Amino acid sequence: MKRDDKMDRRGFLRKTTMAAVIGISGASMARATGVPRERTREEETMACAIIGYGRQGREIAATVARIPEVNLVAICDTYDVMRKRAHRDAPDARTVGNYRDVLDDEDVKAVIVATPTHLHREIVVEALASGKHVYCEAPMAGNIDDARAMARAARDTPDLNFHVGQQFRADPQYLSVAKFIRGGALGKATLFRGQWHTKQSWRRASPNQARERALNWRLDPDTTTGLVGEAGLHQIDTALWFAGALPTSVAGSGQIMLWNDGRTVPDTIQATLAFPGGLRMIYDAALTTSFDGSYDLFSGENSTIMIRDSKAWMFKEVDAPMLGWEVYARKDRFYREQGIALVANATKLDAQNQDPTADDPNAKPPLFHALQEFADNYFYGPFEPSAGYRVGFEAAVVAFKAHEAILNNATVDINSALFALN
Amino acid sequence: METVRLARNAMATRFEVLIQGTDAVRLRAAGEEALDEIDHIDEHLSFFNPQSLISHINAMAATRPVKVDAGTFRLLVLARDLSARTRGAFDPTVAPLMKCWGLTSGAGNLPDSETIAETRELTGMHRVHLDAERRTVSFERAGMMLDLGSIGKGHAIDEAVRILRAGGVSRALIHGGTSTAYAVGRPIGDEAWFVAIAGRRGADNSDHVEIVSLRDEALSVSAVWGKSFEFGGHRYGHVLDPRLGRPVQGAVLAAVVHPSATVSDALSTALLVAGREILDEEAASGRSLVVLEGADGTREVLTLGRTTHISDEARQRDSFYRMGQTTQPYEA
Secondary structure, eight states, rough: HHHHHHHHHHHHHHHHHHHHHHHHHHHHHHHHHOOOHHHOOOOOOOOEEEOOSSSHHHHHHHTTTOOTTEEEEEOSSSHHHHHHHHHOOOOSEEEEEEEHHTOOOOTTEHHHHHHHGHHHHHHHHHHHTTTOOOEEEEOOSSSSSHHHHHHHHHTTTEEEEEEOOGGGGGGGHHHHHHHHHHHHSSSSSEEEEEEEOOOOOOOOSSSSHHHHHHHHHOOTTTTHHHHHHHEEEEEEHHHHHHOOOOOSSSEEEEOSSSSSSSSSSSSEEEEEEEETTEEEEEEEESSSSOTOOOOEEEESSSSEEEEETTTEEEEEEETTTSSSSTTTTEEEEEEEEEEEEEEEEEEHHHHHSOOSSSSSOOOOOOHHHHHHHHHHHHHOOOOOOTTOHHHHHHHHHHHHHHHHHHHSSSSOOOOGGGGOOO | EEEEEEEETTTTEEEEEEEEEEEEEHHHHHHHHHHHHHHHHHHHOOOTTTTTTHHHHHHHTTTTEOOHHHHHHHHHHHHHHHHHTTTSSOTTTOOHHHTTTTTTTOOOOOOOOHHHHHHHTOOOOEEEETTTTTEEEEESSOOOOOOTHHHHHHHHHHHHHHHHHHTOOOHHHHHHHHEEEEEOOOOSSSSEEEEESSSSSSTTTTOOEEEEEEEEEEEEEEEOTTTEETTEEEEEEEEETTTTTEEEOSSSEEEEEEEEHHHHHHHHHHHHHTTHHHHHHTTTTEEEEEEETTSOOEEEEEEEOOTTOOOOOHHHHSSSEEEESSOOOOOO
């Protein structure tokens, strides 16, 4: 019934208004350039619910509040303190303790799942069976079996949109760098490197002991995907995307270097992914130092591209061929290196009489772009999401194998059969 | 009993929280979540981050109403009310004037009267339209800007305190850049958190204008510390009066104690701008203090509001937290 409603809405939008057609191209352009598109039907909204109101759920609520087409009608969390917080943050949305109340509500068209990772499977599979469009935070699941079951459920409900929160895939800056790399800017790709550093215990506190155990699922060996899953997956996914390949093995190691509070999950990890043809991605994450934060490097024979904080720079080798445009680009110093700023939408900014070398004044966080794409797919889709079930599943498998390698201080093969859905 | 101290860089300053209780691991966990909340608010309210909600509002609100979340809308309504209450001495739309005087970059610049008059047309909370039903923000004119910098730290601290309490914390002191602090409960073995307001930049422990006791309330200190620039033989201070569009020096230091850090943050800024002019009416809502400085450098300290917490014993203390500068020699 709900799917029919949805198809009616889509059919209506597709067939009856030229404005909607303009909207489709506008939506694509918005994802590609970050420029706000014309809103053709402001009165049309996607009624959605957030399931799971921890930190990421709150971030999502604050972000969807910026998207006029999204109407947040319900927030679900099992903990009453979080429901009170949800009511304060989004007073127009009703708050519920059981996610099935949301799935049973025919007015809710889409759900955004931001619960602890190991709880995703049950909710997502039921949500799709209930006819809801689903945006699921990354990693999409806590283990390979769960991820595969979810990917199958998404594949088998093609009328419903399933997006995984690998949000960099929807970010104009990352899309722009992907284009550069595909255009041969690196020359032969020789080494990828990713880093995620913060100084935090990763522990959570609550006056309620049972709640405290549940809150600390990231430190529970039975439920966590470790630093490489919960933090590293996004950067590993970017490497898979830019390499255009899946790794065949991963070597890992992990240590508890600072937070000796009874945990068994490492607070410092290293992993090396091996891609066909010899390319390696070296990844390290630590809860023990904040030095130099988080960034990604993509090196090749001609240049290295660095992405950090949704900004990108190219560092050219001295013997690299001239590209032409770099003469006019903004240059930033990094100690002894000179980075050529890669500004997404430079042509567009120039056309709008804005400085094409300055940072985009209309820039949005990656989460905004990912959620805007989810809304666009509801109104103007179906189109293939930038991070759908296949992309989500592949990144999850790689992250889980990396976590396994880290826990065992070993090298683990990543057999291509692992990526099969059947 | 244990004491845990955590710090984080956010909002272009250093936030620090000191928590006391029985389990150091859990105290740290609560403190980290509180600091995460400050990060979250910084990401949304930063004037300088092009991806923030405030940057989005500044880029779009003159062309169409911008939808915002309930928390931000509440903060904007409060900012509008505080601006009205201080008769414009606190004004979160002052950024175009700051830019015009070169105060954003810190270099200083002397605009002509016509430019000042034109720029003033781009300021004032009465030109920011807040639609409560649609929860949108729009600007009356292109070129207007919102900068919640003078209220954001207080707001972040209020929200962080909410997280600390939810995490079971009953004794804590949290501050942002030593300019706004909030005391949760009281420290172990003492009646209140005692905080000294430094008399000058880099002052030692003995040079403070007041020691304030805090218990479930906030203290904000705004100070100029003699910052100025010279142009055409005339010296201009770095404090801009939004009502005149020109730098003034209403006071060299202003401090406000209030149950809300958001309110104390805004009021201390307003008192610094307007000095004696609005002190009397603002003091009615809490403890306030203003330090005025004459042309010859002589100082006058005006303290109003209930002062019963500032006891002789407090004045003799040699163990306290210091505000109004970046050192923090607190010894628990």
